[in-house]
Amino acid sequence: MIEVSGFVALYVFMLAAVAGYEVITRVPVILHTPLMSGSNFIHGIVVVGAMVSLGVAETPLEQLIGFVAVLLGAANAVGGYVVTERMLEMFKRSKKEDG
């Protein structure tokens, strides 16, 4: 595994924050709701962390909390994806400009 510690993590954190900020500055208002939903989907990656947590759980209490965490994380990811997809598939241009 890669060692993520101290200043390396701080640099990664800083660069990711800049990337997040830059990516969104040019977003038109019409996409704000799908975008919020889309970024909501992306933090569904938490399910991966929850899987690792449950994977290393030892006591029954840890297993229970880990189980709930995976369940919630999976719901976050799947629900976030489906609603974002449903919203975005509706956006269309005028027919006359297509043809």
Add this chain to the structure above:
Amino acid sequence: MGLLVQLSYFLAAVLFILGLKAMSSPVTARKGVMWAGVGMVLAVVATLFHPYIEGVTNLVLIAVAIAIGGAFAWYTAKRVQMTEMPQMVAVYNGLGGGAAAGIAAVSLLKGTHGEDGTSVAAALGGDVATLALLGGVIGSVAFSGSMVAWAKLDERLKRSTLVENHQYWNIGLAALTALLAIWAFNTGFGLPILLFFAAALALGVFITVPIGGADMPVVISLFNALTGLAVGFKGYVLGNLALVIAGTVVGASGMLLTFLMAKAMNRSLANILFSGFGAAPAAGESEAEGEMKEVGPEDAAYMMGYADRVIVVPGYGLAVAQAQHKLWEMIELLQRLDVDVKFAIHPVAGRMPGHMNVLLAEAGVPYDLIYDMEEINEEFEGTDVVLIIGANDVVNPAAREDEGSPIYGMPILNVDYAENVLVVKRGRGAGFSGVENKLFFRDNTRMVFGDAQKVVAEMVQTVKGI
């Protein structure tokens, strides 16, 4: 195997950033969410082969949890109405926050396995323990707060006071959470950790209950950003860069989005979080003058049919009445009569920024007919007819003129500069925020009272006959 797992995480992180980037344009947005989806599947599948995961029992538990959580979310997400989208986003976001809090709890509890007398901080390392606690409190607040936000937007929870002087309760609970965190940090027991999470969950409820429904989208967006941040911290705790990057990107973009929304509503974030909107009526609000002038749907339809330029201002009320399909039918008929029709959307129309665009897109309205406030505000002067359906506060000239009004200073659509204003409205009452609208009493305003769907249906019949 470890190398393949890491490679998958790296690809996932790249796909997330590219996906978010693609989501910033309506042309590429669908591709964007699909890329992010591929990244997610890649990361989840790779994690099944993560070298840290031991034991068949835990692997089975993981599979079962994913199946249950995924199936529940799939089912609800497919069924939810577009009008209910904001509260659904709140729910999924809250679940993510809960997951982040759960990871924190497991990490911290593992820190109590050391020999007697070893503190959690010593067992995990001070940096890991600190970020686990920080991520724990943020995730818990996002979880319970998002659930309250959902209940309020879904109108299951109507009350906005839990206790007297909720500000002091909030401060007290925050202090209690901090003290429990310090206790948990310095001892090796499980009890303070569990108490800490209980306090953090209560804090989320107490913070969110007093916030008014109109401000809720900003709060949901804030919780979304906070969940991202919590996920980023968990990434550090677990030594997982994919979580660090994805979480932080969402945290930063979510914060910016939150500020953009608050700005569109002319409210500062502090103002939203620490005061109840509409709780105290504004002192100097002046009375509306004149009286409302009513007109029937047929006459209103004739006005539009013989106009050159019409601008439609839709609001949430349109979607509640499920009238957007009928409306688009009428617009298409008007276009055949060579009427130039545009849609003007206020940044906070609907229940959150961009929500109205989604609702119109659902009805089949092409997005190039839809204009933002800045793009169209100059055009109201010289427009023959403005049709307002289900919108209220966002067209209230008091925001421009009346310093005593609670919405004073909020940017609005300058519909009152048009020749004629038609307002379709269910009844005579005030809007979502409870503020009286002076537009309705102006000389160039005509009110069309009735259910939006019925009114528009009658308009369609009339326009067909022109």
